[in-house]
Amino acid sequence: MRVLIVEDESRLAENIARSLREIAGYAVDLAADGPQGLQLASRNAYDLIILDLMLPGFDGRQLLVQLREAGQQTPVLILTARDDKESLVALLNSGADDYLTKPFDLGELLARAKVLIRRGKGQPSPLLTVGDLQINTVDHTVRRGERAITLTAMEYRVLEYLAHRSGAVVSKSELLEHLYDYNWEKFSNVIEVYISGLRRKLNDGKQRQLIHTLRNQGYTLQE
Ligand code: CA
Numbered sequence: 333m334r335v336l337i338v339e340d341e342s343r344l345a346e347n348i349a350r351s352l353r354e355i356a357g358y359a360v361d362l363a364a365d366g367p368q369g370l371q372l373a374s375r376n377a378y379d380l381i382i383l384d385l386m387l388p389g390f391d392g393r394q395l396l397v398q399l400r401e402a403g404q405q406t407p408v409l410i411l412t413a414r415d416d417k418e419s420l421v422a423l424l425n426s427g428a429d430d431y432l433t434k435p436f437d438l439g440e441l442l443a444r445a446k447v448l449i450r451r452g453k454g455q456p457s458p459l460l461t462v463g464d465l466q467i468n469t470v471d472h473t474v475r476r477g478e479r480a481i482t483l484t485a486m487e488y489r490v491l492e493y494l495a496h497r498s499g500a501v502v503s504k505s506e507l508l509e510h511l512y513d514y515n516w517e518k519f520s521n522v523i524e525v526y527i528s529g530l531r532r533k534l535n536d537g538k539q540r541q542l543i544h545t546l547r548n549q550g551y552t553l554q555e
Contacts, residue, residue, distance in 0.1 A: 333449055333493065334359040334377070334510045338369030338392065339384040339411065344434075348382065351438045356446065357472070357489050359513035366390035373399055373406070377509045379449050382441075384411045385423075393423060400427035407448040411436075446470075453496040460495040463555035465534065465542055467495050481533050486511070490526045491534075494543065494553040503550035527551060 335358050339345040342364065349360045361376065363369035366389035373381055373395070381399075385392040396408055410423055410431035420431060429448050432441055446469060450456060460467040464477045472488055474481040483491065489511050494502055504520045531543050544552050 333357075333379040333489070334361070334513060335380045335382060335445065336361050336363065336369070336372055336376070336378045337382045338363045338366070338373075338387065338395065339382070340364050340387050341384070347438065348441060351442055352445065356442055357485055357492075358445075359511055361514045364388070366392070366395050370395050370398060372514075373404065374402065376514070377506070378406050379452065379510060380445055381406050381408045382411060382445070383408055383428075385419075386413065393419075393426060396423070396428060397426050405452070407452040409441075409444060409448055450496070455496055460492070460498070462495055462498050462542060462553055463540075465495075467492060476534055476536075476539065479536065483530070483533060487526050487530050487533070490523070491530055491553075494551060497553075499552065499554050501546055501550050501552050506550070 335352055337345050337348055337360060339348070345362050345364070349362060352358045352360050361372055363372050366387045369383070369387070383392040383396060392410060399406070399408070407429045408427065410428045411434060412420070412431055413434045423431060430444055432444065446458070450458065450469070458469045460469060466475045469492060474483055474488070474491065490507060493507060493510055504523045507523050508520060527543060531541060534542055540555070542553055542555065544554065546552065
């Protein structure tokens with residue numbers, strides 16, 4: 333998953349980014365003002381945008397309105413220092429999905445971020461199930477039937493993304509786009525390495541393959 337944080341308080345932005353990266357395993361991009369936020373949000377495919385309201389350039393509300401007018405459906409979590417009920421109603425009416433009032437607990441932000449990402453992908457439950465495969469997106473544990481499966485952090489990220497899009501064909505470029513942030517060099521052969529690692533670990537030799545390759549199209553996770 334890849335998240336954009338638009339926040340001009342750099343210490344707060346870094347703290348949020350660190351917990352999203354280290355605890356949730358998400359790729360994170362940062363923008364410090366309205367115009368930069370809009371540019372990144374328009375150019376990249378994010379799974380969630382965390383948007384501060386008071387920003388240099390233009391504010392978070394204007395950014396949100398522009399994104400929604402352009403047809404962007406990415407879930408947006410607003411960070412607000414105001415407890416002005418009037419403006420919160422206006423924000424929700426402008427297409428915000430949720431909000432947090434500063435100061436907030438990072439654990440709460442993380443929990444809400446996960447809910448919004450799941451809902452954005454039509455998956456209300458934190459437990460993703462594909463056949464006898466179970467992925468717990470809260471503690472990142474994976475089981476196939478009775479067997480617990482140990483994955484590397486990147487293998488988990490690939491599997492979680494495929495599970496969120498279960499049944500759909502996911503191209504290599506879509507995986508790269510959603511698993512890496514702006515500063516990473518993207519190599520498509522890296523994805524092949526993770527997929528082959530996942531195939532080996534998900535299958536003990538007797539079980540059916542769950543990850544299928546469609547030539548020149550990508551991968552699909554299904555029974
Ligand atoms: Ca601010």
